[in-house]
Amino acid sequence: MRRVLRVLGASGLILTVGALVHVGTGYTTAKVSSDAMRPTYTPGDRVLLERTEAGSIRRGNVVLQRTAGRYGGLAVLQRVVGVGGDRVAQRPGGPLTVNGEPLTEPYVNGGDPSGQAPAYDVVVPEGRLFLLGDHRANSNDSRYFLDDRWGTVAEGAVLARALDDRSGLLGAGLTALLGFVLVLGAIATEIISRRRHPVR
Known part of the structure; x- marks a missing residue:
């Protein structure tokens, strides 16, 4: 016995x-410090994140990423709107389109998917991601780095993704x-x- x-x-x-x-080892948290992801996340929110591998990120995921030469080396929280092979385009005041189709984005702040950003038309290279904030009028995201690989970031730059399924x-x-x-x-x-x- x-x-x-x-x-x-x-x-x-x-x-x-x-x-x-x-x-x-599989999970971490991050504290939101800006308005860039409002209304999904607001300053002071603590976000639960799941560590993930390159290749498992999908369009619509909110990810924590760190890219050399951007944001002073800090990790930032952004939403994936385009993955390798996607054509992402937008005109000021118009909807975001992915592969020619308007993307439904109920999460954007004030229902404004543009935020008066400059026009762009990008084909995302394989192994890279096109990332935007949910508060388009107040987010320094892929749209503002178009001269650096069309603003995309490597999948390997992703540290973790926000946990939707717990x-x-x-x-x-x-x-x-x-x-x-x-x-x-x-x-x-x-x-x-x-x-x-x-x-x-």
């Missing part, structure tokens, strides 16, 4: 430590809780057993 309890306790410890390591994080939390319960149960049973059968 004690051997079974020790195995359960060890298994619980492994589950708990594994889940905590997964959360610690099921993975919830699963890790439940796994850690289960492991903790197993450890406590094994310890409690061992203590009770020793009290009933003291060693002489």
Whole structure:
């Protein structure tokens, strides 16, 4: 019986430590410091982010990225509107189009997808992303770096993406809780057993 309890306790410890390591290495947070992503995120908001690999970013994702030579080396939060191969274009006051189709953008501030930015027409190179803020009138994004690879950033510049689906994080939390319960149960049973059968 004690051997079974020790195995359960060890298994619980492994589950708990594994889940905590997964959360610690797989997720991070960032504090919003500008209006560029308003109304989705406002200054002072703490955003939960999932670390991700190049190639897994999709159009519509909000990502934290750091690109050398931009923003003083700081990481910024922006939305992906174009991925490799996409043609992204816009005229002042008009909708953003991707591959010739107007992009539905319910998240933009005040319903203004333009923000009076200069006109642009860009084909996003493979392995790169075209990024905009949700507050188009107050976002220093890909539109203002068109002379540097059409304003795009490398997928590898993405540090993490905002977490829309928290099921993975919830699963890790439940796994850690289960492991903790197993450890406590094994310890409690061992203590009770020793009290009933003291060693002489």
